[in-house]
Amino acid sequence: MNSSILKLLKKLISKASISPNDMGCQKIISKELYKLGFAIENFKIEDTNNMFAKIGNKHGKTLNFLGHTDVVPPGNLLNWKYNPFVPTIHDNNLFGRGAADMKGSISSFIISVKNFLNKFVHKMKGRITILLTSDEEGSAKNGIKKVVKYLIKKKEKIDYCIVGEPTSEIFLGDTIKNGRRGSLHLKLYFLGKGGHIAYPNSSENLIHKACFFIHDLTKFDWGDNYVDKDEKTSVQVSKIFSEDVPENVISENLFLRINFRFSHKVSVKQIKFCVRNLLNYHNIKFFMKWKLSGKPFITKRGKLLDIVNKTIFLLNKKKPKVSISGGTSDGRFISTMKSEIVELGLLNNTIHKPNEFVNINDLNKLSAIYQKIIEGLLL
Ligand SMILES: [Zn+2]
Structure with a gap:
């Protein structure tokens, strides 16, 4: 020894x-x-x-x-x-x-x-x-x-x-x-229309929208399926936050924190483009902040x-x-x-x-x- x-x-x-x-x-x-x-x-x-x-x-x-x-x-x-x-x-x-x-x-x-x-x-x-x-x-x-x-x-x-x-x-x-792999952070703010929980048709439930959005985002095909399983681009939502509203109110905003670990087969530009498209597809109003922490x-x-x-x-x-x-x-x-x-x-x-x-x-x-x-x- x-x-x-x-x-x-x-x-x-x-x-x-x-x-x-x-x-x-x-x-x-x-x-x-x-x-x-x-x-x-x-x-x-x-x-x-x-x-x-x-x-x-x-x-x-x-x-x-x-x-x-x-x-x-x-x-x-x-x-x-x-x-x-x-x-x-x-x-x-x-x-x-x-x-x-x-x-x-x-x-x-x-x-x-x-x-x-x-x-x-x-x-x-x-x-x-x-x-x-x-x-x-x-x-x-x-x-x-x-x-x-x-x-x-x-x-x-x-x-x-x-x-x-x-x-x-x-x-x-x-x-x-x-x-x-590279690492890209996203802070995503959803903007919606709050309202009375008993009248969902006149408001926009961002929590429901976020569920479908997250489902599609985590299943997204980034086009690098041919690389090894743990080397592929992966997406993790690490935080969902909605302001604390009374029990009978639908909140008008939602915050998501997301991280992308991406392979060298996928570009930052491509990720940004696809995320925007997906948000538009789900008819979500948003603003976002990206931070690239490693290529x-x-x-x-x-x-x-x-x-x-x-x-x-x-x-x-x-x-x-x-x-x-x-x-x-x-x-x-x-x-x-x-x-x-x-x-x-x-x-x-x-x-x-x-x-x-x-x-x-x-x-x-x-x-x-x-x-x-x-x-x-x-x-
Ligand atoms: Zn170390």
């Missing part, structure tokens, strides 16, 4: 770095990287800590590890068996907020880099960089998005990027990602994906599934640098939940996988 991964991970979990607070996590990681000879730039942007560390020769290929030191809030502490910010080992599992998403992956890749450099620093052909933010789980506005803009300006390049998000589903390495991206399949596939196959005797399912990730910002991106990390079955944990063997396995990938790309 590699005790340095656990040691580092325990230190990171002990910091209650609820997004966008870093709480000193990046300092802990910097200390490890300084010892290895990394040059480190820190970017404090408003409430967010970001860092970019690099080592090696810029003229070779650059392999970047991307991660976030922030975590989601623990929620109701009564649902936790152990304090979420006191790392606790039970049955070979380490419990704590961020154990899987994604302080565990960060610890694994830092130690894999350390082991690689200890062995091969003089043979390394290219460069290793590490990019971290403390705002991935929150608004993400002062995180990787802004740092990438700076890096592009500085003519930095990233050829390959490994994102340490927890992509595994049943066993380590069963699923990896080379893209993500979909999918990166080319090249050397990185090849090596990741081979490395995982050697370990699991099974190739990983390459998927674009799940939420957005900071990989979307790196994709603007034209890098080849693969997301590969721990199991995601306890992330954002009470009693988040990581299996200790998985940490070691993941670190070994990362190290093999570095060797495959930079030797």
Whole structure:
């Protein structure tokens, strides 16, 4: 067992770095990287800590590890068996907020880099960089998005990027990602005609209209049926609100909050157009507010994906599934640098939940996988 991964991970979990607070996590990681000879730039942007560390020769290929030191809030502490910010080992599992998403992956890749450099620093052909933010789980506005803009300006390049998000589903390495769906938010206000509940013909019941509208919207064919089930465009209504009126009154307005997770086969323009058409079809008067929180991206399949596939196959005797399912990730910002991106990390079955944990063997396995990938790309 590699005790340095656990040691580092325990230190990171002990910091209650609820997004966008870093709480000193990046300092802990910097200390490890300084010892290895990394040059480190820190970017404090408003409430967010970001860092970019690099080592090696810029003229070779650059392999970047991307991660976030922030975590989601623990929620109701009564649902936790152990304090979420006191790392606790039970049955070979380490419990704590961020154990899987994604302080565990960060610890694994830092130690894999350390082991690689200890062995091969003089043979390394290219460069290793590490990019971290403390705002991935929150608004993400002062995180990787802004740092990438700076890096592009500085003519930095990233050829390959490994994102340490927890992509595994049943066993380590069963699923990896080379893209993500986009995310589009809609606030929708229906405007109608209120009235006495006993005279529905002289008013317009927006709640009834909303039911039919939602039915059609959630059944809508976005034309991407040929992609995998969890990669298709999906629509979720997350809030319906109507003002509190007396019992015998039909309300004259209604509010809906809707999110679209859309594949790269569907455009924002197309979604907006179809939603408007559907509203008109249901004869609904409305006004709406859209917010695009992430464009979909999918990166080319090249050397990185090849090596990741081979490395995982050697370990699991099974190739990983390459998927674009799940939420957005900071990989979307790196994709603007034209890098080849693969997301590969721990199991995601306890992330954002009470009693988040990581299996200790998985940490070691993941670190070994990362190290093999570095060797495959930079030797
Ligand atoms: Zn994450």
